[in-house]
Amino acid sequence: MQIRCDLLVILVTFAVPSFADDAIDFNRDIRPILSDNCFACHGPDEGKRESGLRLDLKPNMFGKADSDETIVVPGKPGDSELYRRLISDDPDTRMPPPASTKVIKPEQRELIRKWIEQGAVWQDHWAYQPPVRPELPEVKQADRVRNPIDRFILARLEKQGLTPSEQADKATLIRRVTFDLTGLPPTIQEIDYFLSDDSPDAYEKVVDRLLQSPRYGEHMARFWLDAVRYGDTHGLHLDNYREIWPYRDWVIQAFNDNMPFDQFATEQLAGDLLENATRDQKIATGYIRCNVSTSEGGSISEEVYVRNVVDRVVNFGTVFMGTTFDCTRCHDHKFDPLTQHDFYSLFAYFNSIDGSPLDGNKKDHEPVLPVPDAEQEQQLTELNERIAALQKTINQPWPEVDAEQIAWERKVLDNTPGDKEPWTVLIPREYRSAGGADLKLLDDNSLLASGTNPAKETYEIIGTIDSAKWQTIRLEGLIDPSLTSGGAGRSANSNVVLTEFEAYVASPDKPEEWTRIPIREGWADHEQGDGNFKIANALDGKPDTGWAIEGHAKKENRLAYFLAEKPFGEQSSLLKVVLKHESVYAQHQFGRVRLSVSESNPIGANVPEEFLAIIKLDPEKRNEEQSGKLRKHFRETVTQTAGYVETRTRLAEAQKSKTDLEQKIPTTLVMKELAEPRKSFILNRGEYDQQKDEVPRQTPARFSPFKEEWPNNRLGLAKWLVSEEHPLTARVAVNRMWQQVFGMGIVKTSEDFGSQGEPPSHPQLLDWLAVEFRESGWDMKSFMKTLVMSGTYRQSSKITPELFQKDPANRLLARGPRFRLDAEMLRDQALAVSGLLHEKLGGPSVKPPQPVGLWSAVGYSGSNTVKFVADEGDDKIHRRTLYTFIKRTAPPPQMGTFDAPSREATCVRRERTNTPLQALLLFNDPQYIEAARALAQRTLNDVAGDSAARASHMFRLCTGRVPNETELAELVEGLTLDLQHYTDHPEAAQQLVAPNGEPPAGANVPELAAWTMTANLMLNLDEVVNKN
């Protein structure tokens, strides 16, 4: 069964309450009908367009159909083919065709009729026209206007005959605005101060104070992290730890520093491409690395590469442009003016990352940046200085060591047989390939294979050796331009696996009687590290193990020595060498080999050949490089001179300390561009292996022009995005901030500003905000201030039956926003009011306790996040929820239960549910019980006096206001009952207040238990769970 990306579209468009008045507005009233019912066959998608007709463009809408009928004749529905087709009874001509299962309802047909009758005024899709600052509307109740927002809201309310609500009382207001700007409740001191401040700008002072709080950046960051899908694990398969929290901290800091939004966007998209990019600007590009990644065994790298880049493009489209690019991965967009060509042209900006698409299951999937803190930076400097000093000492003249070297060289020479060239090259007389390859003897006596390239291969090479006490056979695997990638092997990746090395001797007069030469050991100048590919595997008699040369990574000559058990060939004889390549890896054979024999034992002499060769030269005749090499070797591995050895040891220690420190220094995933950009192709149906036309880097033409002076890379892309002409960027950004504060965007579908999205409830207000935001220099704090300073924001959220009936979802804002706090705000509030909250900003993510088994229930057994171990300590378990470690395949239950996304995919708008599982969590989650206990203890400590005073204080801590008489009576009565219960059941009281041992010193246990229940009740109050 094939699922198409239309599914995404249908779900997010919920019905809008209709506020249509008599004048038909094409964008508001008509386009959505056409988009839902007609565009799929008569829209932007060229591949699926029927009868050459499209209804998303003006010339076509007022032009003629194939049948020569005019589609729309303004003022004349009866002459308009569009309308005639809608009302036709004939199933053959009726539109939409019955088989499409789409139905245009009678009232929708009526709207279309009216629209044509009223002159069929066409409008291009609103979201693709650059916003223009509108005139501020006139309103009757000018005294209610606090800032321009209110004019737009009031004008609409007056038109609908609705009266705005009164201003909320001060206690409600300060709690609301404190949550909206910091994500935390106000303290009692803050409330008292505000209540007693009668100055006209009392509220503004609160707002200014909150905008300066470091808690502001934490709160704002959280919404952004949802959008960019920040997580602490890779998200796929093993779902191992990923280290990228410095990016999270960068986001917090950017908000706290009030970084302008254009810069905020640019640094994330292209910080690495800025001139003299700072460390912070590079950290910002972590945005591009937030996509989920994998290293699952068997993955095809090219497929994963495409997936990663697609994910980046789609996220970029949603977050910055409110546009559903996902559809255009496989085909032209069904509803919006975007083509598949546009998609892969954008793809070209994000596809040239200098790193593997597979994450290697490691936390520091390249490209990464080390991010030492100040202390680490200091340590690093000290170590570097110490290392430099030691290096200086070690490089100074050491006459004692030099004397020792001369003596050593003499000793080595004495122990090395002969001064002739130690290796005698074997001149092949006979040679064959079992697999049918052509072997050609070259001038240097190596054999080069070509022609047939079998999956498995065995070479046999026979030559004559002079009479001597031969000890060692040398195999050289040589590189050759005719071989794969100019390497040494014949396989597709030029790697080689030699599964067996065998050698035989025979007397020339009996050439068929071969005697096997037993080999004692082998040595190779390189062995492939990942897996079991040591040289010994070529001597173990097993065809399925072998020596691999890592030829896919190293295009260089390879060398192996095979030392015989005892000397061979003491009479002149024939030598036969058999090289078997029989592993499961197809065609992993050497392409060019040369054999030599030697009387010496280079493995045993402990002086590698290259140094031996230098020792054999007269010291006068050595060049500088040779002398240097030999001296280095001697000093690093041979010398015994105490002073030198000590210095050397201290240097090694310092270097190890540096390596250790570097391992402790956090890293963060960043973007780094390849020197040469990768090409981008249109991929047929989005399939990674079906490349069609190559496409250049190019931004979608329909949105805004790309200026020539911009570099055509991510930096230019960012400049294009934040240019004045861009119709979407500012609108999408302001809409999201509006949604954050008012609970719902002016465009409700904040993820989709296209035809399938919902049209804005207040289009002019949206444009005013967008222009205002951009012209203010993209000032986010100032924008947030404008929102919360408006009279609209400050209204009471009380819902009257009339208001509910006319505007149940509060789209018109005749009342203030009221909705459930987000997951993070709920937990942060519990920690804050109970006094547990630890306000440390930034740092690695933390793991407060969670129920056992949530990770192991799903995790891959080999994952480094399969076992959850809770952190300990106040600075870990009582931090703001923003810092809680997010394992994307098993996110913390406190998050998901309250609609927080898993951070696997983008989320620019959380749903807001109300479920029994949420009630259970608030009742019983040990973290909430702990908070209740602390809140109870705090109240008992802080307030002397009777139960009423204490209950009132606790209530104020949680709701911000003083309880009324009824409420207070309820609380006190409940407390009395609970106190009675816990007095009667001291063991239950003990369990509740001291689950892990001793209750707090001096505590009256039943009393504390009863107050804990009261606190538990408070934290569940609707008024506490909501922003009011």
Add this chain to the structure above:
Amino acid sequence: MDPIHEYGQALTRRHFFGQTSLGLGTAALASLLPAQAARGADGIPSVPHFAPKAKRAIYLFMAGAPSQIDLLDYKPKLNDLFQKDLRTMPDVQKGQRITTMTSGQSSLPIAPSKFKFTQHGKSGAWVSELLPYHARMVDDLAIVKTVHTEAINHDPAITYICTGHQLPGRPSLGSWLSYGLGSMNDNLPSFVVMTPSWSGRQTAQALYNRLWGSAFFPSSHQGVSLRSKGDPVLFLSNPEGIDRDTRRRMLDRLTRLNQQTFENLGDPETRSRIDQAEMAFRMQASVPDLMDISGESKSVLESYGPDVNTPGTFASSCLLARRMIERDVRFVQLFHRGWDQHGNIAKDLVNQTRDVDQPAWALIQDLNRTGLLDDTLVVWGGEFGRTVYCQGGLTRD
């Protein structure tokens, strides 16, 4: 009719039915949707050939890729092709890509199943000796042998089959059902997931919460994971020191105070919160009742096999699945891990089939006995199957 409730419905289900084009969701809905409801919703497009009957479903998910050719897809021809190299048969491979686990191999040697197949039932379907209980009920099964997938890795494959897309970010099957059809009961969630233990190799492919997640749907539609250790539903139990009466007293006060808030502010969500808290309280009783199998008859318990008394096993999960279906849970999904045997099929598959064969059979019998099978769909399957050729040498001994 409660106007608030009605409004919520208008925003969700009706709109959904009105707007959906044909896709996995609609197909699933169409097969599960009672015929009457289908008529009531305006414009559910085309109804299937048979009147839909199923109201609930159980999905027994074998995670890790169960070997179809050793279980239900009999391939006798493989015996003739033993040791032959699949690479020499381009008309069979037809250019299909293969995973890099094996694409570097010099040959792809074919190995037939080492398990015996015999025919069963009136249909004469071939079933492997590993599934003797399934063989007994073969006439009650529809075996689909034509399933095709595009993914070659476990993660994208299981994500695709459970959410319709290879990458995370889409709602799961069960959350679609909950979203589209709503809940049928007031005491339990509409979508429940269990992750039973397994006996095969303990190095098993991972699961992901997204497989039962709600993605961009409201979180009320996400699958509730029923645990065998600790609270069956997260945070279900009152902490020690709070008994049911104390919770009730707290809840009564909470309700009265919230009722006042509702009267002051008029927000319908407040009333909904009162209801949800009450439902939470009911769940504190209904979930333990669901989990308590002491009332099951001896013969029923025995039919599920000896593991049924060990919480967290596949057998005990199957029994719980029946108990949930009985209580009108809409969709129950069991994820049994450990089916990723690679070269270990001969040894390891036996352990896995021993886990599931009898309990799955017992579940069907039990549903049949109680009449629930009439409107309950039971699905058995995995994210993909296994190849006919071997990884490495001829390891399928």
